[in-house]
Amino acid sequence: MMRAIWNGVVIAETPRTKRVEGNDYFPPESLKREYFTESPSKSLCPWKGVARYYTLTVNGELNPNAAWSYPHPTPLARRIKNHVAFWNGVVVEGTREKKPARQG
Template structure:
C-alpha cells in the first residue's frame, strides 16, 4: 500500500493493518521528514487516545491528516504506533 499527498509518497508498506476501513502503516514505513507532531488528540472508545501529525509536503501543510495510537487498549494492540490517514491523503495498493 502507498499513501500519497501533494505529489509525494509519504508512506509505503506491504504490511498495513486494516481497521474500520483504514489502512494503518507501520511506523517504520512513514517518511518522517513530512510529518510534524501536533497537539490534537481524539478518543476512540475501543482503541484509545489518538495523537495526530500534520503533513508538510512541497511547501504546503495538511493539518492533522495522519493519526496514530501511541498507547492502545488490549483490543487494538496490533495497531499500536501505526499511522493512518485522511483529509485528502490517497491510500491505494
C-alpha cells in the same frame, strides 16, 4: 505494495498494512518522517484509546491533522500500536501483500 500519497509525494510505503474500520494503518518504519510533524491534537476512541495526530508538510503545503496513531492503545487495539492511518485528502493505494505462510 501499499502507498500513502499527498500533494503528489509518497509519504509512506509498505508491503502490508493493518486494516481497521476501513482504514489502512501503516507501520511506523514505513513513514517518510521528514513530512510528519506531531500535532497537539488528540481524540478519544472508546475502543482504541487516545489518538495523536500529525500534520503533513509537502512542497511547502500543510495538511493539519491528516495522520493519526495510537501510541498507547487499549488491549483490543494493540495490533495497531504506533501504526499510522490517514485522511483529509491523503490517498492510500496499492495492493496489500499476503502474510508469508508459516513454516513448520
